[in-house]
């Protein structure tokens with residue numbers, strides 16, 4: 001649904017994008033992660049047409065330019081809402097931009113209000129809402145009209161657990177229904193919840209992309225073993241082969257009281273990629 005190739009964007013001598021390649025398929029959630037300044041937001045700005053790249057190209061559903069913008073639903077990092085009017089009015093506006101009119105528009109607005117648990121505050125002005133409520137409204141403006149490509153830039157920043165779970169549930173449901181979702185976040189556990197494919201951006205390019213299983217394969221997990229021995233009650237051992245390491249421990253004559261294996265996490269992956277230790281699976 002989204003294919004970006006060789007994007008370059010410079011601001012003076014600084015490269016915000018430096019050969020950025022990324023594809024997102026229909027029904028797929030790609031979690032785009034990376035340090036502050038890695039180029040994630042600039043990528044969204046290029047895809048939306050807000051920023052013109054110096055090189056490279058973006059195809060959406062095989063097309064480009066103004067004609068394909070209608071296929072996009074965007075929740076930007078900075079709030080882009082009309083504070084003086086109600087949540088419903090904001091959604092009405094975005095639904096109109098998505099080409100919905102009359103009863104279809106009203107039905108769609110009701111659906112999105114329910115999906116993001118906004119119905120109780122639908123008639124309040126956006127300007128009086130809390131940060132977490134606004135986050136949900138921003139996501140709702142992206143989702144209204146069911147666009148086939150969603151670009152969500154830190155949609156849960158500052159959100160409380162309830163808001164976060166409402167947003168994640170809505171994002172998962174959209175992907176289930178066939179939308180391609182680009183999901184930018186600094187909260188890696190969200191990508192586990194969403195079972196997202198992961199793309200790591202560094203210095204303006206994607207340096208690793210794959211499923212969580214693919215990317216964490218070969219990274220050490222941790223074997224945690226406890227003993228009755230008060231001199232050494234617990235042992236934590238980084239391991240890529242917990243079975244063999246446990247067998248070696250048992251062969252040494254020590255008797256564990258409990259054994260736990262922690263699989264490598266996305267945090268481990270992030271740290272390993274940043275340290276250049278993990279296998280880079282280029283996009």
Ligand SMILES: Nc1ncnc2c1ncn2[C@@H]1O[C@H](COP(=O)(O)OP(=O)(O)OP(=O)(O)O)[C@@H](O)[C@H]1O
Nearest residue numbers: 011014015016034035036037038039040041042043
């Ligand atoms: N309009 C601009 N003018 C000058 N420099 C810019 C502009 N927009 C972005 N940059 C620079 O481009 C680089 C990439 O910024 P970008 O906002 O895309 O990073 P990011 O990965 O989204 O970061 P964060 O995680 O903090 O949101 C940064 O060095 C930033 O300072």
